[in-house]
Amino acid sequence: MLLKKFSFRQLSVAGGVLAGAGYVYCALKASTVVEMFISLVISGIGLGLSDLPHFLSLEQHFKEDFPKMTSLTSLSHFVGVAAFPPLVQFFMDEYGFHSALLLMGVILWNTVAGGVGLIHRTSPTKQDKLKTNSSKAKEVTEEGSEVIKSEQLQNRETVPLLIPKAENEGLPLAEKYLHCFSAILRHRNFSILVLFEALAFYIYTSWALFLVSLGTTQGLIANQAALLSTVGGVAGVFGRLAAALFFHFNVMDAFVGNQVPVFLNGITLLGCVFATNFYILALLTVFSGLSQGFHQASLLGMLPSQVCEGHFRQAAVISFSLDGLFMQFGGLISGAIVSVTGSTIYVFAFNAMLCFVVLPLGFLWVCQQNQPVQNCNSYTS
Numbered sequence: 001m002l003l004k005k006f007s008f009r010q011l012s013v014a015g016g017v018l019a020g021a022g023y024v025y026c027a028l029k030a031s032t033v034v035e036m037f038i039s040l041v042i043s044g045i046g047l048g049l050s051d052l053p054h055f056l057s058l059e060q061h062f063k064e065d066f067p068k069m070t071s072l073t074s075l076s077h078f079v080g081v082a083a084f085p086p087l088v089q090f091f092m093d094e095y096g097f098h099s100a101l102l103l104m105g106v107i108l109w110n111t112v113a114g115g116v117g118l119i120h121r122t123s124p125t126k127q128d129k130l131k132t133n134s135s136k137a138k139e140v141t142e143e144g145s146e147v148i149k150s151e152q153l154q155n156r157e158t159v160p161l162l163i164p165k166a167e168n169e170g171l172p173l174a175e176k177y178l179h180c181f182s183a184i185l186r187h188r189n190f191s192i193l194v195l196f197e198a199l200a201f202y203i204y205t206s207w208a209l210f211l212v213s214l215g216t217t218q219g220l221i222a223n224q225a226a227l228l229s230t231v232g233g234v235a236g237v238f239g240r241l242a243a244a245l246f247f248h249f250n251v252m253d254a255f256v257g258n259q260v261p262v263f264l265n266g267i268t269l270l271g272c273v274f275a276t277n278f279y280i281l282a283l284l285t286v287f288s289g290l291s292q293g294f295h296q297a298s299l300l301g302m303l304p305s306q307v308c309e310g311h312f313r314q315a316a317v318i319s320f321s322l323d324g325l326f327m328q329f330g331g332l333i334s335g336a337i338v339s340v341t342g343s344t345i346y347v348f349a350f351n352a353m354l355c356f357v358v359l360p361l362g363f364l365w366v367c368q369q370n371q372p373v374q375n376c377n378s379y380t381s
Helices: 008-028 033-061 066-073 076-095 097-108 111-116 126-139 142-154 173-177 179-186 188-217 222-248 254-274 278-306 309-341 345-357 359-367
Strands: none
Touching: 008 033, 008 097, 033 309, 066 222, 066 278, 188 222, 188 254, 188 278, 188 309, 188 345, 188 359, 222 254, 222 278, 254 278, 254 345, 254 359, 278 309, 309 345, 345 359
């Protein structure tokens, strides 16, 4: 519904405004947990909306190479791992918690400029369409018109009577009242994919924010702990490049793109709980960054193949909205774990447990990945 009423530029601008507004509200007004939760939800939805036009534009311009282009154009996600945690920590040390949130909101408002700068694809106006149709009509000769009329009269008896169906006729009860989520209800593989995608962005945010803190907790000096985020971010970039190669050679599937990186990331996150040596922690961080970069790029690249063409845009909106929300939850829930337990180690242990818990659901996706996608264009809005 949003994509029918608003252009890509308007969605991107609105997303940037909401992303920054959530942090600004949290810094200035939020005084309770509920208010902070609401502000993070607003910011999360904004982050998803601001990134959505980029994803849909790639699908429009690169139909066949879309998975590969998605992997290549989102490398900046992991470049930020090296810069974002030190930046947040600097703001908090220099200006305090609330001022740091305010500054982050202002920084996120810069995404509005990116939305304004989007190239607007002009569609033909109604007058242009009328002119085109009238010119085509003039090209039809009177003799041709008579032939067409004659054929229509001859075939009149064979044309079946088309009775329009009600808009929601034949739909299951859940889809009649949750039509905006019909992509999840009608495409089971997509519902599994979007769950793993939300989980991937939750773990990614938690990992990026608390990676330096993990190093200091495990006894590393400040400079060594900061290097963990650097090697993790670089490894994530190479993970996305690896996913692009897998898509290029057409060897990507639900097992390679989902099960393998989730299992590998679970092992490495669990290893980080027990490792105290800098080189071992750095090696584990490299494998964690590789698996997360590969996993995110794989899921985004496989998304169009899990839904019908009519549901693709709705699926993209659901996917990116959940990505933004779970990125916020990654910081909120992980921060709560640290507050309760007093240690960053439990954040990584919890994330490792999440990876192992969802693996059986991934095998369900693997078993049914070769089933043809249901064509349900007639049910989409």
